[in-house]
């Protein structure tokens with residue numbers, strides 16, 4: 001059997017917001033290319049854990065190991081670099097700069113990620129997500145489905161090895177939800193990108209078999 005490379009590992013993580021009960025998270029080992037669902041009722045800590053996994057929130061305790069590096073033991077500059085190199089994030093609400101067009105948002109993401117700015121790569125990614133025609137539009141000129149696809153394009157433009165998506169389909173109608181989900185799964189399969197989707201969405205649950213459940 002092939003020995004799959006471990007992409008991300010959580011050991012002994014818990015976090016406590018001021019004045020709240022601590023949130024404890026079970027240990028989790030994720031191999032490169034795996035496609036996981038993160039499930040849990042509202043308030044169970046899904047968004048918190050995604051931020052911890054992505055290097056955006058240091059937990060009170062425990063270790064996040066991303067490609068053999070213990071994230072929060074790194075100095076901030078190195079943590080940012082490692083995150084920029086490996087992790088793409090799709091937030092619940094698309095994070096695009098309102099004053100820039102879709103294509104300009106992608107070019108900015110390349111710049112911020114320390115990559116060469118490449119219009120041809122931007123065009124290729126926008127085409128693969130079926131929003132090439134919308135490249136000169138600003139976020140407020142897009143439909144919800146187009147906006148979410150643009151957010152996915154922004155998250156994958158730097159070819160992350162891990163994509164973390166927080167409720168990526170919850171605001172979409174059935175047609176758009178299925179197409180966004182298929183795009184995420186296809187992107188993950190063709191590039192061996194690890195995929196982690198937090199969701200309440202029944203339409204998503206039936207398509208992924210690996211599940212991490214928050215209690």
Ligand SMILES: Nc1ncnc2c1ncn2[C@@H]1O[C@H](COP(=O)(O)OP(=O)(O)OP(=O)(O)O)[C@@H](O)[C@H]1O
Nearest residue numbers: 017018020023040041042043044045046047048049
């Ligand atoms: N910045 C914060 N300050 C204080 N408490 C917070 C903060 N962010 C989240 N919480 C609390 O932590 C708990 C977990 O929140 P979190 O957003 O991670 O849950 P979730 O599972 O993503 O919820 P939902 O499915 O409703 O989005 C909740 O009780 C929430 O009120």
